[in-house]
Every structure is written in C-alpha cells, then in structure tokens.
Amino acid sequence: MTDSSDVTACEYEREPDPSDSLRTFGAVVQALREHVGLSRVEFAALVQFSKHTVESVELGRRMPDESFVERAEEALGNTGALRKAARFLTRGEAGLAAWFRRWARLEKVAVSLCTYECRLVPGLLQSEGYMRALCEQDIPPLSDDDLETTVRARMGRQLLLRERPNTTFDFIVEEAVFMRRLGGVDVTRDLIDHVLEAIGPRNVTLQIMPANSEHHACMAGPIQLLETPEGSWRGYSEGQENGRLIADPKQVSRLHMRYARLRSQALPPKDSVGLLQRIRGAL
Numbered sequence: 001m002t003d004s005s006d007v008t009a010c011e012y013e014r015e016p017d018p019s020d021s022l023r024t025f026g027a028v029v030q031a032l033r034e035h036v037g038l039s040r041v042e043f044a045a046l047v048q049f050s051k052h053t054v055e056s057v058e059l060g061r062r063m064p065d066e067s068f069v070e071r072a073e074e075a076l077g078n079t080g081a082l083r084k085a086a087r088f089l090t091r092g093e094a095g096l097a098a099w100f101r102r103w104a105r106l107e108k109v110a111v112s113l114c115t116y117e118c119r120l121v122p123g124l125l126q127s128e129g130y131m132r133a134l135c136e137q138d139i140p141p142l143s144d145d146d147l148e149t150t151v152r153a154r155m156g157r158q159l160l161l162r163e164r165p166n167t168t169f170d171f172i173v174e175e176a177v178f179m180r181r182l183g184g185v186d187v188t189r190d191l192i193d194h195v196l197e198a199i200g201p202r203n204v205t206l207q208i209m210p211a212n213s214e215h216h217a218c219m220a221g222p223i224q225l226l227e228t229p230e231g232s233w234r235g236y237s238e239g240q241e242n243g244r245l246i247a248d249p250k251q252v253s254r255l256h257m258r259y260a261r262l263r264s265q266a267l268p269p270k271d272s273v274g275l276l277q278r279i280r281g282a283l
Contacts, residue, residue, distance in 0.1 A: 023060035127194035133183030217261035
C-alpha cells in the first residue's frame with residue numbers, strides 16, 4: 001500500500017510499480033552480490049546481462065528471466081535462494097492495467113473519491129456480469145485465464161465500498177451508459193440492480209447526467225479525483241493504452257471546478273435512483 005507522499009507533480013504512470021516480490025528478490029540479489037564483493041559491472045559480466053538490467057532487477061523494476069536467475073545463482077554461490085525466491089515473483093497487481101495501479105493503491109487510503117464517467121459504468125459499481133461482458137469485448141481478446149484474473153481483480157477492488165464506510169464515494173454517470181445494453185438485457189438488468197444496491201450506504205452517492213441536458217461541464221472526458229489522508233487532492237485521467245496521475249495543484253483545481261459544475265447540472269441522487277428504476281423497468 002502507498003500514500004500520496006510518493007506522488008510527484010504531473011506524474012505519468014505508464015509502467016507498473018515494482019511489486020513487493022520484485023523488490024524483495026532484487027534486494028536479495030544486491031545483498032548477495034555485495035557480500036561476495038562484486039560491483040554491478042563485474043556481476044553484469046558474469047551473468048551476461050547489461051549493468052542497466054542488473055540495476056533494474058536489484059531495484060525491483062524488472063522481472064528477471066530464467067537465464068538471469070540461473071547465472072546469478074552460479075555467480076553468487078549456488079545457495080538455491082534465488083531459484084526458490086523466483087517462484088514467487090509477480091509483476092504487480094494482476095488484472096489491473098499497469099498505468100492504473102498507482103491510482104488503485106491511492107484509492108485504498110483515500111478519504112474521498114469522486115468519479116465522472118461517460119464511457120462505461122465505473123469499476124467500483126460494476127456487476128460481475130457487466131465486467132465479464134467488458135472483458136469479452138477486449139481487443140486483442142483475453143485468454144480465459146487472463147479474463148478470470150481481471151474479473152477477480154476488479155471484484156476485489158470493489159471491497160473498498162464495503163470496507164471504508166468513512167470514505168465518501170461520489171459518482172456522476174451519463175444516462176447513455178445505462179441505456180447501452182452491453183452483454184444483453186439480462187446483464188443490464190442485473191447491472192442496474194447491482195448499482196442500486198451499491199449506492200445504498202449513506203457514504204455512496206450516484207448522480208445521473210441526463211441525456212437531454214443542454215449544459216455539460218465535462219465534455220473533455222472522464223474525471224477521477226481523490227483526497228489523501230493528508231488533505232491533498234489528486235486527479236487521474238485515462239485514455240487508450242495509457243493513464244495519467246495528476247498532482248499539479250493548478251490542474252487538479254481545474255478538474256475540481258469542472259466536477260463541481262457538473263454536479264449542479266446532473267440529476268439529484270433521489271431523481272437519479274428514480275431514473276435508474278425506470279430504465280430497469282423498461283428492459
């Protein structure tokens with residue numbers, strides 16, 4: 001778990017952060033290398049990899065391949081420690097896009113989360129059937145194992161709604177998102193039932209942006225905002241094949257202003273529930 005202290009202004013998160021297992025493995029490699037008195041350059045020559053690769057492995061930034069592990073074992077005393085440790089290596093939080101992982105970890109400690117979506121139902125509100133329908137539409141297609149891993153990760157992320165009753169969750173979603181029958185009518189019915197249940201707790205609020213609205217403050221796209229335990233705010237913007245974590249105060253302020261204006265333009269929570277129920281009844 002991380003907090004806001006390791007986020008720099010306008011930081012771009014396009015590669016996965018080191019997982020705990022990669023950090024641990026890298027630390028063991030470095031400790032063994034230093035114990036036998038080898039510099040990174042000398043060790044790199046022995047394992048037949050570049051100094052940059054050795055550094056990346058030791059810092060937990062790179063997944064070592066099998067040949068690296070075997071050569072490192074031979075160079076560092078053949079204790080078997082690296083072979084055993086390599087069995088437990090993971091690249092990070094499986095099932096979540098690399099560029100989203102920093103944001104997902106910040107969510108776990110946030111005291112407030114605000115989300116506007118115009119493309120799909122926000123992940124924290126998705127039903128399992130809707131998740132599967134999304135995954136099945138992915139291009140290139142996911143393998144069965146990858147699909148299941150992705151669904152499990154997204155379901156696990158939803159524990160936030162149940163485990164953080166003191167965190168406020170505010171959602172604004174376009175009406176058209178619920179009109180799109182992704183996965184079919186049965187999936188859409190189940191989705192709306194799931195959303196109505198998810199927004200039941202008093203710390204969770206949903207507003208729907210009606211399709212016939214003449215005003216719209218967020219035509220530039222989706223917005224995600226969160227407040228850290230220290231009282232600072234972060235933003236997140238996502239597109240095709242990338243995501244950007246935003247910490248610059250001026251940029252976050254602009255996102256705040258747009259989100260605040262959009263809240264005034266969207267339907268109130270009670271009216272939003274009524275609209276969802278009518279959409280559900282018409283299916």
